[in-house]
Amino acid sequence: MRQSSLLLSLLFLWTAGIKGQSLIPSPLTYQPLTGSHPLERTYRIEPESKAVWRDAKAAGWDLLQHSPLTGRRGHTPVRSKARGIISLAAYVDDPRPEAYALRITPDTLWVQANTGAGWRHALTTLQWLADEGRNAIPCVSIEDAPALAWRGVMLDVSRHFYPVSTLYNVIDWLARYKMNRLHLHLTDAAGWRMEIKRYPLLTKQAAWRDAALWKTWWNGSRAYAHEGDSAAYGGYYTQNELRLLVKYASQRGVTIVPEIEMPAHSEEVTAAYPFLSCTHDPKGQADFCPGNDSTFTFLEHVLDEVMEVFPSADIHVGGDEAGKAAWPTCPRCTQRVKDEALPSVEALQGYLIRRVADYARRAGNRRIVAWDEVLDDSLAQDVQVMVWRDTSAVRKAIARGHDVILAPGAFCYLDAYQDDPSAGPEANGAYRPLSRVYAYRPLSALSPDERQHVRGIQGCLWTEYVPTTADVERMLLPRMMAIAENGWTGGETKNFAHFRQRAEAETNRLRAQGVNAFNLSAEIGDRAAARQTVEHKARGAKVIYHRPYSNTYAAGGDSALTDGRRGGWDYGTGTAWQGFISRGRLDVTLDLGAVTDVNRVALDFLQTAGPEIYLPAHFSIAAQDDDGRETMLFTHSEAEVRHTLPSVETLEWRGHVRTRFLHVRATNGPLGGWIFTDEIVVE
Ligand SMILES: [Zn+2]
Numbered sequence: 001m002r003q004s005s006l007l008l009s010l011l012f013l014w015t016a017g018i019k020g021q022s023l024i025p026s027p028l029t030y031q032p033l034t035g036s037h038p039l040e041r042t043y044r045i046e047p048e049s050k051a052v053w054r055d056a057k058a059a060g061w062d063l064l065q066h067s068p069l070t071g072r073r074g075h076t077p078v079r080s081k082a083r084g085i086i087s088l089a090a091y092v093d094d095p096r097p098e099a100y101a102l103r104i105t106p107d108t109l110w111v112q113a114n115t116g117a118g119w120r121h122a123l124t125t126l127q128w129l130a131d132e133g134r135n136a137i138p139c140v141s142i143e144d145a146p147a148l149a150w151r152g153v154m155l156d157v158s159r160h161f162y163p164v165s166t167l168y169n170v171i172d173w174l175a176r177y178k179m180n181r182l183h184l185h186l187t188d189a190a191g192w193r194m195e196i197k198r199y200p201l202l203t204k205q206a207a208w209r210d211a212a213l214w215k216t217w218w219n220g221s222r223a224y225a226h227e228g229d230s231a232a233y234g235g236y237y238t239q240n241e242l243r244l245l246v247k248y249a250s251q252r253g254v255t256i257v258p259e260i261e262m263p264a265h266s267e268e269v270t271a272a273y274p275f276l277s278c279t280h281d282p283k284g285q286a287d288f289c290p291g292n293d294s295t296f297t298f299l300e301h302v303l304d305e306v307m308e309v310f311p312s313a314d315i316h317v318g319g320d321e322a323g324k325a326a327w328p329t330c331p332r333c334t335q336r337v338k339d340e341a342l343p344s345v346e347a348l349q350g351y352l353i354r355r356v357a358d359y360a361r362r363a364g365n366r367r368i369v370a371w372d373e374v375l376d377d378s379l380a381q382d383v384q385v386m387v388w389r390d391t392s393a394v395r396k397a398i399a400r401g402h403d404v405i406l407a408p409g410a411f412c413y414l415d416a417y418q419d420d421p422s423a424g425p426e427a428n429g430a431y432r433p434l435s436r437v438y439a440y441r442p443l444s445a446l447s448p449d450e451r452q453h454v455r456g457i458q459g460c461l462w463t464e465y466v467p468t469t470a471d472v473e474r475m476l477l478p479r480m481m482a483i484a485e486n487g488w489t490g491g492e493t494k495n496f497a498h499f500r501q502r503a504e505a506e507t508n509r510l511r512a513q514g515v516n517a518f519n520l521s522a523e524i525g526d527r528a529a530a531r532q533t534v535e536h537k538a539r540g541a542k543v544i545y546h547r548p549y550s551n552t553y554a555a556g557g558d559s560a561l562t563d564g565r566r567g568g569w570d571y572g573t574g575t576a577w578q579g580f581i582s583r584g585r586l587d588v589t590l591d592l593g594a595v596t597d598v599n600r601v602a603l604d605f606l607q608t609a610g611p612e613i614y615l616p617a618h619f620s621i622a623a624q625d626d627d628g629r630e631t632m633l634f635t636h637s638e639a640e641v642r643h644t645l646p647s648v649e650t651l652e653w654r655g656h657v658r659t660r661f662l663h664v665r666a667t668n669g670p671l672g673g674w675i676f677t678d679e680i681v682v683e
Pocket of ligand 1: 289
């Protein structure tokens with residue numbers, strides 16, 4: 001009796017937990033039916049109409065007439081002489097452009113869709129199910145459609161350059177996860193990556209640099225090289241390579257969105273063509289000169305070739321992080337401000353984006369996408385805003401009538417650590433595991449009207465710390481799967497445990513194929529201390545702040561340092577880490593409420609160099625009596641940057657003292673930066 005109930009509960013766990021469907025993204029509805037459909041070697045396809053067949057054929061359904069549903073080796077159809085039946089029909093119940101329905105019965109595969117995208121999604125789902133079934137697919141009814149139209153990944157091919165084969169692989173994964181945009185960050189200081197016939201120095205010179213690793217180059221010479229130099233690192237894609245790539249992507253439902261950076265992030269361009277900057281200095285000029293008409297001639301010529309190679313209706317023009325340092329003293333720029341009656345030199349950025357957007361509309365009937373900095377300017381309403389800084393920019397952009405593509409760094413930037421930083425190669429600062437990417441709810445806090453302006457969601461892989469193709473694979477997979485599912489479902493109904501299970505199965509499948517996906521099965525996860533609260537003598541004790549904590553990194557506010565919550569690898573807003581940037585940094589008195597026996601006082605400090613969070617240079621703990629007289633218990637000094645990887649260091653005093661007050665101080669050294677701590681533990 002006991003045994004059989006144990007067996008029953010095990011069976012329940014198995015069916016409820018493990019056996020659930022494995023699709024990424026999860027379909028809208030998935031209704032298991034009884035029975036299974038034995039896989040046939042070939043299929044007879046019965047389209048409802050010529051129009052249906054034309055669309056389905058273009059999406060690849062015709063291949064099933066001649067080849068087995070699954071390309072898996074060792075597949076042996078059960079009834080090898082028979083031909084299965086696939087019935088194709090228009091999906092009258094759901095007119096949404098990417099919707100499809102799939103009903104698998106023992107005899108027939110019933111499929112409905114209305115567009116090429118719908119037919120492709122249906123085929124992708126069917127192949128996924130066929131691949132994981134042995135010789136049969138469990139019967140099921142699926143109705144499915146995405147919540148968001150733009151589901152993308154951005155790859156930065158400037159900071160490091162990858163062979164075109166890498167891009168083909170990324171397109172395959174995008175298609176497998178029913179994503180439809182590959183945004184290529186083609187130009188930046190670290191290298192220009194697209195052949196432009198009119199400006200050959202962009203690829204003879206601006207595509208090459210004197211150090212292979214971005215970090216070495218950026219912290220070193222920042223010098224460019226020439227194509228063919230023996231030590232030169234870099235490369236570019238020819239227009240012919242890109243045309244073939246565009247075609248391959250298009251056959252898989254993926255649009256390639258090119259990005260040409262302007263007016264900033266363009267040191268490589270002004271090095272090759274110095275007349276494009278205000279100073280004409282070939283070194284260190286990030287910004288184009290918007291006062292010079294030659295700048296616009298250049299940008300228009302470049303866009304002509306870009307639009308010729310990339311049929312995408314959307315062209316990305318960057319627009320982020322302009323320094324504008326040379327503009328105020330440039331005679332051409334100040335003249336332009338006068339001529340155009342602009343309110344300030346700053347407004348030249350808006351002028352440039354406006355003029356380029358006009359050109360793209362006029363010359364190529366294209367719409368411009370730009371990073372959210374452009375919101376500071378007066379923009380044409382048809383400019384689409386890619387939001388990366390914080391989600392408040394979403395509502396700001398929508399309120400001004402812009403469509404937005406959501407790529408908030410806190411969730412969608414895939415260049416951060418996805419596991420314990422000590423476990424892997426260097427990444428860009430923060431900790432952003434799969435669970436964090438998946439936790440994003442792109443549509444929450446938006447009204448139904450506002451949601452109309454959300455075109456989609458995108459994961460962005462900046463590649464400062466992503467030198468090779470293997471690194472691209474590790475950083476994108478599995479996190480791009482979370483982006484895919486958030487884009488497909490809208491992210492409102494979530495079950496991370498189920499998603500993680502599917503993502504783990506998928507990464508294991510990829511790894512078995514030789515893809516360097518992150519090994520989710522071996523994930524260490526967040527800092528152990530952060531997973532539970534800590535009990536100690538100062539829990540709930542009052543903390544008197546002699547210097548304020550940062551409002552941005554307030555953690556639990558006045559009670560943060562005695563609330564028992566420990567910080568993890570993520571230092572961001574809302575975590576347990578309290579940040580100090582004010583002069584003098586951390587300076588607090590802890591009031592234990594009564595004279596207490598104290599044997600240990602310990603604080604953890606976070607160090608992560610990217611955002612300039614450093615271990616304190618000087619640290620002290622003193623016992624304080626009621627009159628404010630202090631007895632120094634512990635002092636500590638050290639050089640500031642001790643680790644390349646993010647780390648947490650505990651500074652502690654052990655001994656014995658009877659006291660009510662403890663005075664804790666931590667100051668920074670000549671590097672400045674932040675001090676982050678999470679709890680004053682007293683034992
Ligand atoms: Zn200028």
